[in-house]
Amino acid sequence: MKKKARFYLILAIGLFLVVVLIDSVGTFDSKSWYEVPHGNHSHYVPKDCDPPLRPNEAPTRRPREGETVNCQGEYVLEAAE
Secondary structure, eight states, X not given: OHHXXXXXXXXXXXXXXXXXXXXXTTTTOOOSEEEXXXXXXXXXXXXXXXXXXXXXGSOSSOOOTTEEEOTTSOEEEOOOO
């Protein structure tokens, strides 16, 4: 009985750690930008730009509800899906 309990405990901890690892790389994040901490402020950099926007060229204000940051570092309204 103790071996089964230990197995399920290790399995639960392993699954939890896998979910935490996957979440840490932003898999469950639906925002189109990510935050880059920089000293006493943060930059908000858009995802999926070619060429990528450098963090020091990105805006420092968090996008408001319904806004996103485009590849030129400007705030724009999110497209309705």
